[in-house]
Amino acid sequence: MIRNLARDVGAFTSNVFFVTGETTALVDAGANFDLVARLDEHLDDLDRLYLTHTHPDHVENVAAVRDAFGVETWGYDTDSEYVDNAIEDGESVPIGDDEYEALFTPGHSPDHLCFYAEETGVCFAGDLVFANGSFGRTDLEGGDRPTLVESIRYLHDVVDGGLSALYVGHGPSVTERPLDDVEIALQASQMG
Structure with missing residues (x-):
């Protein structure tokens, strides 16, 4: 089961996906609310x-x-104080009951990853793409529009034909025709 623990938070935060199964995991930790209380x-x-x-x-x-659960973190860049263990592009990681392929997708940030489970078609897209074809901003430090376009293309090529659900960093998840939203994001990101 996938549940967004930040769904009704009024403060500025990312979505926080809690995934139960063989490997109970969070995808992102959010900000400006008491996540530990919600996890408890x-x-x-x-x-x-x-x-x-x-x-x-x-x-x-x-x-x-980390303090409440003694859990380690996994991400792309272990130079970050937030990342204990590195994940490489193409590496397989367990989330819930499935194996997800880590996709290195910089552009919004230089350390951005998406996670895609080919067997179920589920993708955690972070801030690469959003519902209705929106895509991550590139005006923050480390952002780069041409790199973002290539990352969206990479995601599209990997999930093409198999995407069933897109869990995004902000806003609603996409569970109906999510590949359409990725295609719109790819087209829109190439303009301007």
Whole structure:
């Protein structure tokens, strides 16, 4: 089961996906709300915390989650204080009951990852793409529009034909025709 623990938070935060199964995991930690209290409602133990990238709105709650659950974090750049274990492009990681392929997708940030489970068609897209064809901004430090376009193309090529659900860093998840949203993002990101 995938549940967004930040769904009704009024403050600025990223979505925080809690995935149950063989490997109980979080995808991103969010900011500006008490994530530990929300986790305490659902579990006694947490196996892993994955980070799509280390912008503040995705990592502010990392320290509290580490302290409360003794969990290590996984992300692209171990030079970041938020990342304990490196994940390489193409590496397989367990989330819930499935194996996800890590896709290195910089452009919004230089350390951005998406996670895609080919068997189920589920993708955690972070801030690469969003519902309705929106895509991550590139005006923050480390952002680069041409790199973002290539990353969206990479995601599109990997998920083409198999995408069933897109869980994004902000806003609603896409569970109906999610490949359409990725294609619109690819087209729109190439303009301007």
